[in-house]
Amino acid sequence: MPIMYLNGIQYDTDLLNGYGYNEIVTAGTGEQLPRLFAMMVDLLADASRLRTTTSATSKDAGLSGPQAWVLAADVSFAVGSSVRVARTSDPANVHYDGVVVAYDQGTRTLTLLVRAAAGSATGVTDWTVSVSGAIGPIGPAGNRNRLVNGAMAFDQRNVGNGLALTNSTKFAVDRWFAITAGSDMTSRRVATGDLDFPHAARLQRTVASLSASTVYLGQVVESANCRDMAGQQVTLSFHASKGADFSAAGSALTVQLLSGTGADQGAASLNSGSWTGFSTAAIDATAVLTGTRTRYSFTGTIPAGAQELAVRFNWTPVGTAGAADCCDVTGVQLEIGAAPTPYERRHPATELALCQRYFEKSFPVEVLPASGGGSHAGGMIASQVVGASADQQLGTVHFRVAKRAAPTVALMNPINANAQVRNLTATLDCSAAAYIAGEGSFNVGLVTPAGSSAGQTLAVHWAADAELT
Numbered sequence: 001m002p003i004m005y006l007n008g009i010q011y012d013t014d015l016l017n018g019y020g021y022n023e024i025v026t027a028g029t030g031e032q033l034p035r036l037f038a039m040m041v042d043l044l045a046d047a048s049r050l051r052t053t054t055s056a057t058s059k060d061a062g063l064s065g066p067q068a069w070v071l072a073a074d075v076s077f078a079v080g081s082s083v084r085v086a087r088t089s090d091p092a093n094v095h096y097d098g099v100v101v102a103y104d105q106g107t108r109t110l111t112l113l114v115r116a117a118a119g120s121a122t123g124v125t126d127w128t129v130s131v132s133g134a135i136g137p138i139g140p141a142g143n144r145n146r147l148v149n150g151a152m153a154f155d156q157r158n159v160g161n162g163l164a165l166t167n168s169t170k171f172a173v174d175r176w177f178a179i180t181a182g183s184d185m186t187s188r189r190v191a192t193g194d195l196d197f198p199h200a201a202r203l204q205r206t207v208a209s210l211s212a213s214t215v216y217l218g219q220v221v222e223s224a225n226c227r228d229m230a231g232q233q234v235t236l237s238f239h240a241s242k243g244a245d246f247s248a249a250g251s252a253l254t255v256q257l258l259s260g261t262g263a264d265q266g267a268a269s270l271n272s273g274s275w276t277g278f279s280t281a282a283i284d285a286t287a288v289l290t291g292t293r294t295r296y297s298f299t300g301t302i303p304a305g306a307q308e309l310a311v312r313f314n315w316t317p318v319g320t321a322g323a324a325d326c327c328d329v330t331g332v333q334l335e336i337g338a339a340p341t342p343y344e345r346r347h348p349a350t351e352l353a354l355c356q357r358y359f360e361k362s363f364p365v366e367v368l369p370a371s372g373g374g375s376h377a378g379g380m381i382a383s384q385v386v387g388a389s390a391d392q393q394l395g396t397v398h399f400r401v402a403k404r405a406a407p408t409v410a411l412m413n414p415i416n417a418n419a420q421v422r423n424l425t426a427t428l429d430c431s432a433a434a435y436i437a438g439e440g441s442f443n444v445g446l447v448t449p450a451g452s453s454a455g456q457t458l459a460v461h462w463a464a465d466a467e468l469t
Helices: 035-048 266-271 348-356
Strands: 003-006 009-012 024-026 032-034 052-055 065-070 082-087 095-104 109-118 127-131 177-180 185-191 199-205 215-221 233-242 252-260 279-288 294-301 308-315 326-336 359-361 380-383 391-398 408-412 421-423 428-430 432-435 441-447 457-465
Touching: 065 095, 082 109, 109 294, 177 185, 177 266, 199 215, 215 266, 215 326, 233 252, 233 279, 233 308, 252 294, 252 326, 266 308, 308 326, 348 359, 380 391, 391 457, 408 432, 441 457
Parallel strands: none
Antiparallel strands: 003 009, 024 032, 052 127, 065 109, 082 095, 082 127, 095 109, 177 215, 185 199, 199 326, 215 308, 233 294, 233 326, 252 279, 252 308, 279 294, 359 457, 380 457, 391 441, 408 457, 421 428, 421 457, 432 441
């Protein structure tokens, strides 16, 4: 039986005879292959090749919503793919980024839902249309955005509840810290009503407050995720809007990309300015906010030798606060390159896993992690194996995601407002502690309550925090 091999896979060439598929031809890669395999190689190469054409459609820069271009060549951009339409003579300053919502092959009309637009030119007729992002074997390359939860989708700690801010660093939505030197400031995740970015992080001053302390919102990038960016040009982009009573002078939001030469020194030392080799040189700019959500972008160069980065926004209130003295931020992206690309949308399961590297809880994602909630759903459950008033190891909790470092673990009683394990059968509490906490797991030990007995059911909730505090 004639046999051939392709990439280590065995094929019976008799099966290819009689159809012309076994004829040796030259593939587009230059390889001499049977026709069937040459076709397959060429199809795969074409699928991974950058798809680019031009358009002479006259269009102003800076428009929003659905926009259409008639293409010079029939390049069938797939609905849902990310595309950049840039002015051929000035691509860095005049361009559109968006998602394909329609393509009419007969008229070669491409319709793009614009996500971001740059430039102010009018009547532009020299456009280059291409898939945005570096092309990999199945499309634009991922993992561009070094920030986690940039769309503010996950809020495991607070689930949309307001977080009263102080001069001590607190974490609002996952991975994002907030702090102010004064009082009367809150941070919370809010619903935007938009389909592309359903959530935003809000910084708000309490109505009638006279506080004039600057308020900050930021994220520290783990050193392992940013060392390669040292010395490189990067772009920080985000969407933001202001409330009707936003009181910052000139409606200004300060935008910073901060760096240090230490490693994983955390948010508290960042906000005190004590990072080793602390620098504001990369980006230190101002965005003037409006009542309409707008995408902003700033480009800078990270200092050589930087080993830690942080993105930070801040504003300073003025006068007496109205009911909507606030601003919203979402869609934050930090990437290598001189221009912003469309916001990288990771699968929700992937984004949640990235968040859980820093914070994980036993509660469902949208349930506040607190003792006394009345339900043990998702918590650690085990049988009591000894009698009353005796030591017992409840068991080992294995995290869904390995933590950045050994976390701090807090235990929470599912029924009463304390940090004890609950005996659900006897409706009694027993003292407990988490111990031997590592990146992958922790143990729970307890003393069984008086009046309990073996065979009864024990339960406890928990939260593990490995944030860069």
